[in-house]
Each structure stands twice: as C-alpha cells, then as structure tokens.
Amino acid sequence: MDLDLPFLIASLIKIGVFIGITMTFVSVCVIFERRFSAIIQDRVGPNRTMIPLSILGFKKDLALPIGGLTQPVADGLKFILKEDFTPSYVRKFFFWLAPALVVVPALLTMAVIPFGSPMEIGSEYIPLAVADLNVGPLFIFAIASLAVYGITLAGWASNSKYPFFGGVRSCAQMISYEIALGLSIIPVLMFFGGLNLGQIVDDQVANGWLLLPLWNEGGLIVTPGYWADPGEAIQRLLLLVPIVISFVIFTTSIFAETNRMPFDLPECETELVGGYHTEYSSMKFALFFMGEYAAMVVGSALIVTLFLGGWSIGFGIDQLLPTGAWWVSLLHLGVFLGKVTFFILFFILVRWTVPRFRYDQLMNLGWIVFFEAALINVFLAALVMAYPSLGLIGVLVGFALLLTVTILLIKIAKGATGKPSVTAV
Amino acid sequence: MAIVKVERPKLSAGEKIYFGAILKGMVITLRHAFRSLAGKSTGAETLKSSGIGVTMQYPEQKWDDQMPEYYRGAPALVTDEQDRERCVSCQLCEFICPPKAIKITPGEIPSDDEWAKVEKRPKEFEIDMIRCIYCGMCEEVCPEQAIYLRPDYAITGTNRSEMVHDKKRLYEIGGKRVGLVNKWNELK
Ligand code: SF4
Ligand code: SF4
Numbered sequence A: 001m002d003l004d005l006p007f008l009i010a011s012l013i014k015i016g017v018f019i020g021i022t023m024t025f026v027s028v029c030v031i032f033e034r035r036f037s038a039i040i041q042d043r044v045g046p047n048r049t050m051i052p053l054s055i056l057g058f059k060k061d062l063a064l065p066i067g068g069l070t071q072p073v074a075d076g077l078k079f080i081l082k083e084d085f086t087p088s089y090v091r092k093f094f095f096w097l098a099p100a101l102v103v104v105p106a107l108l109t110m111a112v113i114p115f116g117s118p119m120e121i122g123s124e125y126i127p128l129a130v131a132d133l134n135v136g137p138l139f140i141f142a143i144a145s146l147a148v149y150g151i152t153l154a155g156w157a158s159n160s161k162y163p164f165f166g167g168v169r170s171c172a173q174m175i176s177y178e179i180a181l182g183l184s185i186i187p188v189l190m191f192f193g194g195l196n197l198g199q200i201v202d203d204q205v206a207n208g209w210l211l212l213p214l215w216n217e218g219g220l221i222v223t224p225g226y227w228a229d230p231g232e233a234i235q236r237l238l239l240l241v242p243i244v245i246s247f248v249i250f251t252t253s254i255f256a257e258t259n260r261m262p263f264d265l266p267e268c269e270t271e272l273v274g275g276y277h278t279e280y281s282s283m284k285f286a287l288f289f290m291g292e293y294a295a296m297v298v299g300s301a302l303i304v305t306l307f308l309g310g311w312s313i314g315f316g317i318d319q320l321l322p323t324g325a326w327w328v329s330l331l332h333l334g335v336f337l338g339k340v341t342f343f344i345l346f347f348i349l350v351r352w353t354v355p356r357f358r359y360d361q362l363m364n365l366g367w368i369v370f371f372e373a374a375l376i377n378v379f380l381a382a383l384v385m386a387y388p389s390l391g392l393i394g395v396l397v398g399f400a401l402l403l404t405v406t407i408l409l410i411k412i413a414k415g416a417t418g419k420p421s422v423t424a425v
Numbered sequence B: 001m002a003i004v005k006v007e008r009p010k011l012s013a014g015e016k017i018y019f020g021a022i023l024k025g026m027v028i029t030l031r032h033a034f035r036s037l038a039g040k041s042t043g044a045e046t047l048k049s050s051g052i053g054v055t056m057q058y059p060e061q062k063w064d065d066q067m068p069e070y071y072r073g074a075p076a077l078v079t080d081e082q083d084r085e086r087c088v089s090c091q092l093c094e095f096i097c098p099p100k101a102i103k104i105t106p107g108e109i110p111s112d113d114e115w116a117k118v119e120k121r122p123k124e125f126e127i128d129m130i131r132c133i134y135c136g137m138c139e140e141v142c143p144e145q146a147i148y149l150r151p152d153y154a155i156t157g158t159n160r161s162e163m164v165h166d167k168k169r170l171y172e173i174g175g176k177r178v179g180l181v182n183k184w185n186e187l188k
Helices: A005-040 A071-081 A092-112 A136-144 A147-157 A161-184 A186-192 A197-207 A230-238 A240-257 A282-307 A326-353 A359-385 A387-417 B013-017 B019-037 B092-096 B137-141 B167-174
Strands: A119-121 A124-126 B075-077 B102-108 B120-128 B147-149
Touching: A005 A071, A005 A092, A005 A282, A005 A326, A005 B019, A071 A282, A092 A136, A092 A147, A092 A282, A119 A326, A136 A161, A136 A197, A136 A282, A147 A161, A147 A282, A161 A186, A161 A240, A161 A359, A186 A197, A186 A240, A186 A359, A197 A282, A230 A240, A230 A359, A230 A387, A240 A282, A240 A359, A282 A326, A326 B019, A359 A387, B013 B019, B075 B167, B092 B102, B092 B137, B120 B167, B137 B147
Parallel strands: none
Antiparallel strands: A119 A124, B075 B147, B102 B120
C-alpha cells in the first residue's frame, strides 16, 4: 500500500482544526452555561474575569471589556492548579482511566461530522470532515455509547457507595435511551437511503432541510417549480409527521445520552452527594465536564446535520454560490457553527426550564413511551414512503393496521406503568 | 380532625403529552432572559439593579445610602462633644468580647491633663477585625457609652496586621458622639 501523503497531511490538519473547534465550543458551552443561565435567573453571571498581569509583576490587571469571555480559561486554570487528590481506597487504574473514557469518545465522534462544504484545493475536493465514512451515524452511536463505560467505571472504581449508584444509574439510563436514539433516526435514514453524513447534507442542500422542506430542485415552495410533481411534493410534506416525531424523540434522547437536565440523574447532590464524580478532584473532575460538554456539542452537531441541513444556508442560496471556493467553505463552516450554537443555547434553556424526572419516570419514558413511539414511527414513515408502490388502498389498510397496533400498545403500556401490586413485594 | 383525601389532578390528553407545558415553560424562561437583559426584571427598580437582571454590582454600586443609621458594622470608639475620649479603659468590653477580639492597654491620665479627673484612658486599644463577630456585646456592656458599632462594613486588608484596628483608626471610624449620658461633662 502506498502512502497518500496529501491525504495524510490534509487529515492531520483537519483533525487539529476540528479538535480545536470542538474544544473552543466546549468553552463556549461553559460561558453560555454560566451567563445565559444567569440572565435567565435575573442575575449577571461572571462578567469581570480579566487577565491577571499583576501576578507577573505588572502594576495593573488587564481588564478588557469583554464581559467575562476569559471565564473558561480561568475555570480551566483553577482546575489545573487544584490539588489532584486520589483517595487511597480507589481502584487506581480504572479511576484514572474513567475520565479519559468519557472525553475520548465524544471527541472521536466529531470525526464524521461534515463541518462545511468540500473545499477545492488543487484539483481535489477535500470534504470538511475528518473521515467521510459511509456509516456515519452508526459510527457515532457505536463510539458515543462507549462513554457509558467511562461513567460506570468512574462510579465503580471510586469504591464508594454513592458514586457507584451514580454509575449504575447512568449505565441504565444511557443503554435505555440508546435504543430510542437508534430507532428514532431509522425514518430519517430510510428517507435519505444512505448513512453517509456528507451525502445526507448534500441531499438537504438540494431538497430542503429535513425539518424544513421549503424548497427542492424545482425552487422554493411558493414557486410553481416546487409543485412540478405534485404527488411527490405532497408526499414530502406528509413525511414531515414521522420526521417531527423522530426529531422530538432523537433530541430528547440526546439529552438523556449527554446526561443533561432533565435527565441528569447520575449526578445529584441531594441523593448521591455528587454522583459518579464524587471522589474526583482537580483536572480529572473537569474532564467529566469537558466530556459532557463535548458530547453536547457532538449531539447538537448531529441533530443539525440530520434534521436542519448541516452546513447548508438553505432556501436555494447554496446553489448560487460557487462550489469549492475556500470562502464558501468557510461561510458554510460559520453557518454550521451558528446552528450548533443555537442548539447549545437550546440545551441550556431546557436545562433551566424542565424539572428533572424521577428515576422510574425516566425509565418509563425511555422504554414505554419512546421505544414504542419510535417503532411505530418507523412503520408510519414506511407507509408514507410506500404510497407510490402500494397505492391508496394498500396505504389505508396499512394505516388501519398500524392504528390498531398503536392502540393495543398504548393499552399494554398503560398496564405496565400502573402501580406494582402489593402482593408482589 | 377530618381526613382530607387529596386526589391527583386528572390530566387531559394535551396535558399528558407534556410538550405544551414544556413550551410554555420555555417561553417563561426566555421572557426572563430578555427582560433581565433589558434591565426590566421584576424588582429591578427597587433592588437598584445594575441593568442586567436584578443584581447590583458591588464595588461600583453600593447600598450605603439605603443603609439604616443603626446598622451594626465595625465596632469603633467615640469621643464626646469636647473631644474627650469617652473610654475609661475599664476593660469590660475586653472581658465580654466572645471571640476575644479586643486588646486594651490601660493608661493613667497625668494630673496636669485637662481631664485628670477621669483618671484613666486607654494607652492602646486594638480590635482585631478578623476575630470580631459584630455581636455588639462591647457596645452593650460599656458603662461609658464609648464604643459603638458603626455602619462601616467593608473592612478589608491584604494581611493580618492591617486588619487590626488600633486606637487612631478606631476613633477615625467612630467620630464624635453628642448628647447621651455625659457624667463628667462640666469643664474644670
Ligand atoms: S462586636 Fe462583639 S466581637 Fe466585635 S469587638 Fe465587640 S464584643 Fe468583640
Ligand atoms: S467597656 Fe467602654 S469604657 Fe470600658 S474599656 Fe471598653 S470601651 Fe472603654
């Protein structure tokens, strides 16, 4: 096998840049988390971090009017300078391994996300994703689910009761929601007919974002070009129903996967002292948070890529721009990051809006509501898609069948959520 | 007492789906965010907000003009209207002070002094503000009404010795007190 040097160099550069972007976004998350939550609660938040030149012997600190933008740096420094205390009773190897196991999967999954449109360098189109895999979402699910090992191992290796509970909780929670997560995007993948995230975005550039099919190859929805094939256009709009269901289930499951509110049961000051990270201190503790925020960034990136057109500006503007020009790629990168930022703000908004669930409610929601809903949703999407080949009668029969099954499922689910009988104790 | 059985509220289908409630909640949180950015949060006016939320930003803005006269901040010594030190160094405050913050070195007033009749005044009077708990016992116990808790609250220093208030500083904070019990008022 001969070495493809340009490819190697390009990949290395991309890895560096994208890890840089992700880490920057982790700090962006930190600053948003602190200031946005502050203004939601009618507070100010950290707004006066400055560059402490006085410890270097200068007369005055450099106070830039940036509203505390350097706060993440200060936070990071604090964590690095803190005492790194390892209790004597922990299982050392796993105790050290766990924080890394939380961060690494989150950063790895970034590899398949297309950050921008392909850039033309020389005569080659270079995709703005580290790895343009043909199994993108699968890769993400496979790697992201490894993060559960980090949290579970942290709980177990701490060798103390409360972290252990936290670890067990997170293990159960993540495994449950992974199912909903995987099932909920099946309609999406059926629609695109492929698993390559780059192609999925390309498709959305041409045919409208998955959640906003306001244009297609013919033009915007208000122009007659859109309705060139009325059957197809109506089908596409009908398909919005399963896709919105998918979107809701997927987004909620991402919340659960990243251990964010309202699903942050693994961390809990009142019940578990702290959670799986009770015994951790200093940078090891910070790594858990970096992992959480990185997972949040990747989660938002995935939602944006699958449902909101990834890097595309939309409304047919992308087609007007020259393909491959470097500034177009950078523009698309900016659009993508803007969408991700929006989702991060959304994550934080939800955190301060929705009260957290009780653990049994969490499990009910995962196994009884989302699992079934995602399953039914797959068939619903299939029915809408199969309309041309099945014909009206076929679809109606299918729909009736689906409705019966749904009602039956709801009946069964009602029974399952009822109180356990007293004799069963 | 009658037993009141509280029924769980019956939820309609819309309420059970839960998303409406979440959206409503988001509208509320977002409204808070926007209003606090505009400086229009509820109570921003009365709480003298700095323009974001209801928070007053401390070193730049202060609550001092709102503070009542009887606010109990740093303990300090006072003089009377003739600039006589009221303290007669009886050391009752030193004795009562729960955290032992006060240290008094008593001194005699020389016989040629204007106030020789009073006999004693402190040679040195130190209150360690790191120890002081602002309890007000010293004010309570002083037979001469010579020590008061003043409204000064921002007692800061960069080292321990700066935080010990000596006699000079204490009189500086305390200032003059007029018109209370003045046993030795008449001038010689
Ligand atoms: S206020 Fe209380 S603690 Fe402070 S000096 Fe007076 S007696 Fe001591
Ligand atoms: S109790 Fe009053 S008079 Fe006695 S030493 Fe203290 S301050 Fe002076």
